[in-house]
Amino acid sequence: MADELKIDGTPWWRNVNMAKIEKAQRLSQSHKPESRPASPPSIVAAAPSTSTSTSAVLVAPLSYVPQRRTKLPAEDTIEGGERLEIDLRNPEPPRWHKDISLDKVRRAPRVPPGIEEHLNKIMSGIKKCNEAAARGLTPSPDEFKKINDGIHRAFFLDLSAMAIRQEGLLYNDRGLPQVFNSTTVDYPWYIKEDAAELYIKWWQKDTNPDLFRGIxxxxxxxxxxxxxxxxxxxxxxxxxxxxxxxxxxxxxxxxWWPTQLCAVRDGAHSATVAGICGRAGEGAFSCVMSGGSYPNIDKGDEVWYYGTESDDPSRPTDSTHHMIESCKLKTPVRMLRASKMITKGSNDYKPKEGMRYDGLYKVVGYEVKDLAKQVHLFHLVREPDQGPIRNSSPAVRPTPEELDALAKAKIEKQYLA
Structure with missing residues (x-):
């Protein structure tokens, strides 16, 4: 297969339904002030025109960010899929995968060529890395990049469960486990993380590529x-x-998620608005670094995080109390950073858009900053051995593909950030 499927010299995954986007932009410009920021240029790259008219532009119909699904394939009748625990150290294909017999696979329609070629890049990259390791060689960085880019784009392919089964993406001997569980190839840590994330998503039969699925x-x-x-x-x-x-x-x-509500959908947080989630007697489960009345201090592996104001000067809010309990119980707290978070001084750790999960932190101490309002300032330290915070390349999240998908959602779905 060709190294990169192109249409008039443009990679197929960069052609993002240009006609619809340009029409939406024209309508937007006719009703909105000119000061409104323009859409990212990365999603407005049309193929060259062959028309005699200087204003006409031909665009490729393909897109790696599909339209929002209105109907699921027959084998994907449970959107969100099986919610079972997965042992990534000893993974096994899920029940739905095993229930698709080889006879059904043989009778199923072929995976669309554009999607198949793209998935083959992941599979061929894994194969070439394994072959290099078998000869005692270090795999080419180009193969790592191809697998990395392939995984990021695969989140937005309009796949069915049958297509995943056909391509063998969940098999231990040749699929995604070969990346995050490899004992012979030294894959970069961030590729392992994203391969595991994609595997978990598909393992649970969550094949919907929409950023706002379930919303x-x-x-x-x-x-x-x-x-x-x-x-x-x-x-x-x-x-x-x-x-x-x-x-x-x-x-x-x-x-990464485009909004806090999407993070709640996937169980990273429990509250659609509140920044701290927990339970009395158990402490906090998660907290969000976002906007607020008090500017937090973010040093990456160390954070100084404000609790919420209380209307009762005799006791803190429930959310603040959860953090106090976490300090006493020494239980870890999941930390999510939002692009709109307010901090004291410059911040190199917030995501460019949306909300990112940055691992587990321990509440190591706190002080009362305003007794009348029961405002507490908590000191959190990131747990070791979690991999770096993903705020810079090549491990940065959100990925370019995630930013493109969000930009498209803002135009086509009139999504309001």
Missing amino acids: KLGRTRNDRIGRESAADKLDPKYNRKKGDFHGNGHLRNGQ
Whole structure:
């Protein structure tokens, strides 16, 4: 197969339904002030025109960010899939994978060529790395990059469970476990993390590539700010995860979401608005570094994080109390950083957009900053051996593909950040 499927010289995954996007932009510019930031140029790269008209532009119809699904394939009837615990040290293909017999695979329609060629890049990259290791050689960095880029784009391929089964992506001997569980190839740590994240997603039969799967997008008039604002909510029909547990659970270092509501959908956090989640007697499960009345201090592996104000000067809020309990119990707290977080001084750790999971922190101490309002400042230290915070290349999250998908959502779905 060709090294890169191209259309008029443009990689297929960069052609993001240009006609619809350009039309939406023209309408947007005719109704919005000119001061509105332009859409990212990375998603407005049309193929060269062959028309005699200077204004006409031909665009390729392919996109690696598909339209939002309205109907699932027959084998994907449970959106969100099986919510079972996965042992990544000794992975086994899931039940739904085993239930698709070889006879069904043989009778199934072929995976669309563009998608198949893309997935083959991941599989061929793994194969070439294994072959190099078998000869006692170090795999080419180009193969690592190909696998890395392939995994990032695979999150946005419109696949069915059958296609995953056909391509063998969940098999231990040739699929994604060959990356995150390899004993012969020294893959970069961030590639292992993302391969494991993709494996978990597909293992659970979560084949929907939509960033906002399980979310009902909406908007409402906000008189306080004088414009419309987001009014998104969780879809009760979606089989979402709960976030009331200590530790990483199924989450991976650097996992990213466009909004806090999406993080709640995947069980990284439990509250759609609140920054601290926990339970009395167990401490905090997770906290979000976002906006607030007090600027937090973020030094990466060390954070000074403010609790919430209390209306009762005799006791802190429940959220603050959860953090106090975590300090006493020494239980780890999941830390999520938001792009809109407010901190004292410059911040090199916040994501460019959305919300990123940065691993487990211990609450090592705290002090009361305002007794009348029961405002507490907590000192958190990141647990060792989790891999670096993913705020810079080549491990940075969100990835370019995630940013492109979010940019498209803002245009096509009129998503309000």
